[in-house]
Amino acid sequence: xxxxxxxxxxxxxxxxxxxxxxxxxxxxxxxxxxxxxxxxxxxxxxxxxxxxxxxxxxxxxxxxxxxxxxxxxxxxxxxxxxxxxxxxxxxxxxxxxxxxxxxxxxxxxxxxxxxxxxxxxxxxxxxxxxxxxxxxxxxxxxxxxxxxxxxxxxxxxxxxxxxxxxxxxxxxxxxxxxxxxxxxxxxxxxxxxxxxxxxxxxxxxxxxxxxxxxxxxxxxxxxxxxxxxxxxxxxxxxxxxxxxxxxxxxxxxxxxxxxxxxxxxxxxxxxxxxxxxxxxxxxxxxxxxxxxxxxxxxxxxxxxxxxxxxxxxxxxxxxxxxxxxxxxxxxxxxxxxxxxxxxxxxxxxxxxxxxxxxxxxxxxxxxxxxxxxxxxxxxxxxxxxxxxxxxxxxxxxxxxxxxxxxxxxxxxxxxxxxxxxxxxxxxxxxxxxxxxxxxxxxxxxxxxxxxxxxxxxxxxxxxxxxxxxx
Ligand code: NAD
Numbered sequence: 256x257x258x259x260x261x262x263x264x265x266x267x268x269x270x271x272x273x274x275x276x277x278x279x280x281x282x283x284x285x286x287x288x289x290x291x292x293x294x295x296x297x298x299x300x301x302x303x304x305x306x307x308x309x310x311x312x313x314x315x316x317x318x319x320x321x322x323x324x325x326x327x328x329x330x331x332x333x334x335x336x337x338x339x340x341x342x343x344x345x346x347x348x349x350x351x352x353x354x355x356x357x358x359x360x361x362x363x364x365x366x367x368x369x370x371x372x373x374x375x376x377x378x379x380x381x382x383x384x385x386x387x388x389x390x391x392x393x394x395x396x397x398x399x400x401x402x403x404x405x406x407x408x409x410x411x412x413x414x415x416x417x418x419x420x421x422x423x424x425x426x427x428x429x430x431x432x433x434x435x436x437x438x439x440x441x442x443x444x445x446x447x448x449x450x451x452x453x454x455x456x457x458x459x460x461x462x463x464x465x466x467x468x469x470x471x472x473x474x475x476x477x478x479x480x481x482x483x484x485x486x487x488x489x490x491x492x493x494x495x496x497x498x499x500x501x502x503x504x505x506x507x508x509x510x511x512x513x514x515x516x517x518x519x520x521x522x523x524x525x526x527x528x529x530x531x532x533x534x535x536x537x538x539x540x541x542x543x544x545x546x547x548x549x550x551x552x553x554x555x556x557x558x559x560x561x562x563x564x565x566x567x568x569x570x571x572x573x574x575x576x577x578x579x580x581x582x583x584x585x586x587x588x589x590x591x592x593x594x595x596x597x598x599x600x601x602x603x604x605x606x607x608x609x610x611x612x613x614x615x616x617x618x619x620x621x622x623x624x625x626x627x628x629x630x631x632x633x634x635x636x637x638x639x640x641x642x643x644x645x646x647x648x649x650x651x652x653x654x655x656x657x658x659x660x661x662x663x664x665x666x667x668x669x670x671x672x673x674x675x676x677x678x679x680x681x682x683x684x685x686x687x688x689x690x691x692x693x694x695x696x697x698x699x700x701x702x703x704x705x706x707x708x709x710x711x712x713x714x715x716x717x718x719x720x721x722x723x724x725x
Contacts, residue, residue, distance in 0.1 A: 270347070312335050327402055351608060551571060
């Protein structure tokens, strides 16, 4: 039996497959594929009188654009191979959605559930200090963000640590993204990745031919969804898709098992239950079963893996019955499984596209930080005044009268969250259309993942060509 590929090898095989379609200099292929640099840090932290040693990594995959960008993951199983794979995905993701950053990723080997809040603060600040000192965290060159096991809280501690060390850096807030709004964050970042998953699916369903290609018809309304992982990404995606687009989430798979309800699981209610009880077992509005992994094989319209990598592999891929897979997590389908599923004609919206909403809104946050002004602050009232004048003019010309409510909604100027959503929606729509056109325009490309990589690699290669290699 052949040894299964590691996550990094799996991503590399997908990239090489896309490169075989492109006419690239072999040397340039290697430059693009390989990870530029990776550091491993080990550092001690004294907790409750006892010294603990922690191990972490930060990898920089491609520096064709600066800063490099990518989340920091806290997980007990984190390792260097995973960090390098995730850093590579970040380079391609940023290129695909025209976010002008290179790719990076970091991880700390830790189980956050074993430590209290104060411990986590000490550990995070110490880890940030290591990254900053070694040049792997800086507003101009390397900007982390949240990933599995981290969120606004950790980003605030990291930003605070950087500011403490470099109070004279006027752009200190831009050293990480995903911060709380009152600490330089941007409205809409917390839910951005899940919102991006929703926008990706909305765009897919705007193309009836593509929907038919997946063996589906009509719109999103009533589609049966199975989702794995109800964390940041999974919760927001499931919430928006069920509450705003009318999909039916018939199964939620979590670490401890799966909840099933053919009529649809109320996502907000389930999330509240998880926060309060720290388990899904006792949730009253669905049936619980222990074997969560088996539930990936349930018959459904859309399967959304939103937990972690390697969930659909060569062992279980033949039993997947979903009509389409939407990769909200990074690397949920292995290279081998991907090949088999593509051969079956399965439509897969790839991770480099689907979960790009997070880095897109992180880009908006970084711009907000270096420009030191909230989006919409200068023009909102001006736009309202102009719209009000037009509305008055329209009423005078036509003699019609707008109700107070109607008038207010017509003249309302966009605030930050409106602009963030508009920018994210535009990004997800354009990237899907570019992938689709690439797929339809080539006889050598047969799937959206290869199309996504071909676009991303082409853009990175062009950037090396323009600037040169020195
Ligand atoms: P998270 O830690 O908030 O949530 C992960 C959820 O998955 C948790 O509820 C966890 O209990 C569950 N889970 C973990 N292992 C599981 C398993 N084997 N089976 C079932 N459930 C499991 O993490 P997140 O930020 O939502 O990230 C999820 C995925 O999305 C990761 O692959 C991450 O790299 C990717 N991603 C996240 C972001 C972001 O902005 N947070 C952006 C892009 C991609």
